Amino acid sequence: xxxxxxxxxxxxxxxxxxxxxxxxxxxxxxxxxxxxxxxxxxxxxxxxxxxxxxxxxxxxxxxxxxxxxxxxxxxxxxxxxxxxxxxxxxxxxxxxxxxxxxxxxxxxxxxxxxxxxxxxxxxxxxxxxxxxxxxxxxxxxxxxxxxxxxxxxxxxxxxxxxxxxxxxxxxxxxxxxxxxxxxxxxxxxxxxxxxxxxxxxxxxxxxxxxxxxxxxxxxxxxxxxxxxxxxxxxxxxxxxxxxxxxxxxxxxxxxxxxxxxxxxxxxxxxxxxxxxxxxxxxxxxxxxxxxxxxxxxxxxxxxxxxxxxxxxxxxxxxxxxxxxxxxxxxxxxxxxxxxxxxxxxxxxxxxxxxxxxxxxxxxxxxxxxxxxxxxxxxxxxxxxxxxxxxxxxxxxxxxxxxxxxxxxxxxxxxxxxxxxxxxxxxxxxxxxxxxxxxxxxxxxxxxxxxxxxxxxxxxxxxxxxxxxxxxxxxxxxxxxxxxxxxxxxxxxxxxxxxxxxxxxxxxxxxxxxxxxxxxxxxxxxxxxxxxxxxxxxxxxxxxxxxxxxxxxxxxxxxxxxxxxx
Amino acid sequence: xxxxxxxxxxxxxxxxxxxxxxxxxxxxxxxxxxxxxxxxxxxxxxxxxxxxxxxxxxxxxxxxxxxxxxxxxxxxxxxxxxxxxxxxxxxxxxxxxxxxxxxxxxxxxxxxxxxxxxxxxxxxxxxxxxxxxxxxxxxxxxxxxxxxxxxxxxxxxxxxxxxxxxxxxxxxxxxxxxxxxxxxxxxxxxxxxxxxxxxxxxxxxxxxxxxxxxxxxxxxxxxxxxxxxxxxxxxxxxxxxxxxxxxxxxxxxxxxxxxxxxxxxxxxxx
Numbered sequence: 001x002x003x004x005x006x007x008x009x010x011x012x013x014x015x016x017x018x019x020x021x022x023x024x025x026x027x028x029x030x031x032x033x034x035x036x037x038x039x040x041x042x043x044x045x046x047x048x049x050x051x052x053x054x055x056x057x058x059x060x061x062x063x064x065x066x067x068x069x070x071x072x073x074x075x076x077x078x079x080x081x082x083x084x085x086x087x088x089x090x091x092x093x094x095x096x097x098x099x100x101x102x103x104x105x106x107x108x109x110x111x112x113x114x115x116x117x118x119x120x121x122x123x124x125x126x127x128x129x130x131x132x133x134x135x136x137x138x139x140x141x142x143x144x145x146x147x148x149x150x151x152x153x154x155x156x157x158x159x160x161x162x163x164x165x166x167x168x169x170x171x172x173x174x175x176x177x178x179x180x181x182x183x184x185x186x187x188x189x190x191x192x193x194x195x196x197x198x199x200x201x202x203x204x205x206x207x208x209x210x211x212x213x214x215x216x217x218x219x220x221x222x223x224x225x226x227x228x229x230x231x232x233x234x235x236x237x238x239x240x241x242x243x244x245x246x247x248x249x250x251x252x253x254x255x256x257x258x259x260x261x262x263x264x265x266x267x268x269x270x271x272x273x274x275x276x277x278x279x280x281x282x283x284x285x286x287x288x289x290x291x292x293x294x295x296x297x298x299x300x301x302x303x304x305x306x307x308x309x310x311x312x313x314x315x316x317x318x319x320x321x322x323x324x325x326x327x328x329x330x331x332x333x334x335x336x337x338x339x340x341x342x343x344x345x346x347x348x349x350x351x352x353x354x355x356x357x358x359x360x361x362x363x364x365x366x367x368x369x370x371x372x373x374x375x376x377x378x379x380x381x382x383x384x385x386x387x388x389x390x391x392x393x394x395x396x397x398x399x400x401x402x403x404x405x406x407x408x409x410x411x412x413x414x415x416x417x418x419x420x421x422x423x424x425x426x427x428x429x430x431x432x433x434x435x436x437x438x439x440x441x442x443x444x445x446x447x448x449x450x451x452x453x454x455x456x457x458x459x460x461x462x463x464x465x466x467x468x469x470x471x472x473x474x475x476x477x478x479x480x481x482x483x484x485x486x487x488x489x490x491x492x493x494x495x496x497x498x499x500x501x502x503x504x505x506x507x508x509x510x511x512x513x514x515x516x517x518x519x520x521x522x523x524x525x526x527x528x529x530x531x532x533x534x535x536x537x538x539x540x541x542x543x544x545x546x547x548x549x550x551x552x553x554x555x556x557x558x559x560x561x562x563x564x565x
Numbered sequence: 566x567x568x569x570x571x572x573x574x575x576x577x578x579x580x581x582x583x584x585x586x587x588x589x590x591x592x593x594x595x596x597x598x599x600x601x602x603x604x605x606x607x608x609x610x611x612x613x614x615x616x617x618x619x620x621x622x623x624x625x626x627x628x629x630x631x632x633x634x635x636x637x638x639x640x641x642x643x644x645x646x647x648x649x650x651x652x653x654x655x656x657x658x659x660x661x662x663x664x665x666x667x668x669x670x671x672x673x674x675x676x677x678x679x680x681x682x683x684x685x686x687x688x689x690x691x692x693x694x695x696x697x698x699x700x701x702x703x704x705x706x707x708x709x710x711x712x713x714x715x716x717x718x719x720x721x722x723x724x725x726x727x728x729x730x731x732x733x734x735x736x737x738x739x740x741x742x743x744x745x746x747x748x749x750x751x752x753x754x755x756x757x758x759x760x761x762x763x764x765x766x767x768x769x770x771x772x773x774x775x776x777x778x779x780x781x782x783x784x785x786x787x788x789x790x791x792x793x794x795x796x797x798x799x800x801x802x803x804x805x806x807x808x809x810x811x812x813x814x815x816x817x818x819x820x821x822x823x824x825x826x827x828x829x830x831x832x833x834x835x
Contacts, residue, residue, distance in 0.1 A: 432661035516656035524670035525644035535668030
């Protein structure tokens with residue numbers, strides 16, 4: 001099956017991630033897609049896999065044999081695409097989703113595991129989460145292959161693997177290529193993959209920068225470096241030797257380079273031996289002993305585009321406000337919202353929160369991304385509160401709903417959403433250090449009782465800071481789950497089984513991240529018992545008094561309205 | 566800097582103990598650059614955690630910067646001397662701006678706020694992040710986050726920095742920048758332990774240690790490792806292009822001392 005991108009564009013938060021991409025991937029070929037981080041490579045891979053729709057243009061598949069699975073994708077991080085309790089179930093899930101008859105499933109699982117070099121007897125019963133990095137990646141490929149896709153997309157398949165695992169993965173890629181599957185591989189590993197490819201595509205700033213055979217690309221060092229990529233080592237070496245007059249042409253692989261060198265006499269040098277290591281020890285031991293560090297040359301900008309000037313943080317007024325004002329505002333606001341039981345004050349509070357979010361210049365896309373995972377849960381809670389079996393005002397099949405329940409449920413949902421919105425506003429307008437200081441300040445009475453509160457404030461501030469990370473991982477898991485099944489839209493993507501499948505891997509990711517962060521905190525020598533100089537000083541100004549007065553007044557008015565309505 | 570003698574380490578799994586490191590002895594002098602490698606799960610990260618005092622050895626003796634790490638106090642104190650840059654750039658930022666992140670490690674070092682400010686700005690300048698000091702950390706690229714991790718190590722005036730596969734999640738530009746930064750620090754006297762899976766980085770290191778199943782299988786110079794130990798073949802490594810050419814030269818009778826380890830070496834000898 002061949003794939004064609006016709007004038008494809010894609011937007012992320014109104015910014016163009018891909019612009020007018022035209023690309024033809026012939027059937028049965030191996031295409032290497034490369035580009036630096038942010039070049040649009042991964043976005044294009046997702047579009048080609050059918051996991052996202054282009055904002056403009058279209059993706060066309062030709063020669064589709066009509067089999068259940070057209071394209072399958074394996075993402076870079078295997079830990080965000082494993083869901084099941086066993087290796088067997090992991091592969092079986094995709095087969096079920098594609099409607100493969102039960103009788104054929106076991107054989108397909110066995111065959112897919114065998115293809116990727118994971119013997120069924122050894123691995124089928126094991127937990128996918130306890131496999132090594134290389135084994136996890138092979139399992140993901142097996143899960144993709146089991147549905148017999150006509151197009152297989154691999155994003156950075158060798159990244160982070162040890163040399164042995166990477167070699168074995170490259171052999172698998174060659175084997176799949178020989179079997180006639182159309183392969184697209186997103187990679188930075190040009191040394192390993194360019195010699196295997198039939199076609200190479202380089203992305204730069206969301207556009208196709210090169211589209212053609214791999215050999216001329218490997219030889220064009222200027223083009224590769226302009227795209228932020230390093231030419232393959234065999235090509236760099238070949239180029240040097242060609243300039244030295246040792247080679248007549250540019251080799252297109254390491255084997256070609258070695259074959260040419262075989263023909264040369266290459267007499268052993270008679271001069272001095274090479275240094276023990278290319279890294280010459282020019283360090284001064286005296287510096288090491290004194291512990292003094294000199295200024296390191298600013299290497300940050302070598303070979304990279306000039307950095308843009310510092311962008312002022314959004315909502316500057318909010319950022320400057322003492323975090324205690326925001327903390328108190330969130331606390332008082334939450335209390336008064338909890339006491340609201342009629343629509344008018346809740347609607348007023350919602351409007352006010354929206355105005356505050358607007359004045360804090362929180363981007364709309366960020367807000368949507370934050371609230372999206374909660375919406376389904378709240379919809380479910382709303383329906384649950386509205387259920388009435390005895391005297392329903394409205395029936396929907398076997399379900400009955402009362403008007404009173406619908407209103408009551410709606411108000412409860414709105415109340416919860418407002419509480420979350422207040423927390424969201426607080427964390428979006430307060431960076432980690434002020435947030436931590438405000439929390440410590442609020443916990444100060446406990447400190448006076450001899451309770452250590454430093455760990456608490458640190459844990460809360462770091463956890464709040466990682467909420468966007470958790471939501472990002474949830475999106476990655478959803479995308480990976482979506483990639484295993486048939487394309488589905490709307491609420492059909494959200495069966496209880498799918499939701500339950502996300503819980504375990506998300507928990508594993510969060511616990512893993514918590515462990516890594518705790519290690520990072522520990523390794524920096526954090527000691528809650530030691531005296532501390534906060535880098536952010538709490539500094540109450542007259543503007544803060546005014547802001548607090550406004551908060552108290554607003555909260556009082558809302559409370560009064562909630563009493564009289 | 567590091568004197569490890571016969572150290573073993575095991576994790577507790579219920580009533581069982583799972584051995585991870587077995588009888589490891591390694592000495593690293595002040596100002597050395599040592600590259601450490603081994604297959605995933607061979608115990609590299611466990612060793613790194615011992616050296617930074619995050620774990621303690623089950624047996625054997627371990628002295629880091631003159632501190633005996635069998636004592637809990639010394640395991641805390643060693644963090645003033647040895648710092649880590651981890652593999653995952655996301656999992657080591659504690660502040661929400663680069664400034665706050667560097668400040669975190671300095672807060673209980675007994676410095677005044679002014680001293681902290683000077684130090685933070687200096688290390689951000691050194692690592693090329695001064696213009697991003699107050700940016701949201703989420704807007705930093707992976708390479709910038711790793712440079713920030715190095716800035717944190719510099720602020721704490723670490724004598725030794727361990728880069729635990731710190732470039733494996735970066736694109737080529739990010740990898741080159743971190744490697745260049747580490748080399749510059751080494752030239753200025755910092756002891757570097759560079760944990761990597763890339764054979765070409767091993768070839769360019771003055772000293773290489775290879776771990777296998779919890780033990781150090783090789784500890785020596787890269788020329789011996791790649792040209793006379795036979796170990797890369799036994800471990801299933803594909804030699805990097807320079808070494809493949811060197812092997813061709815070796816088959817023509819070139820002496821070991823003339824075999825190349827880097828592209829610069831090749832240019833010099835051919």
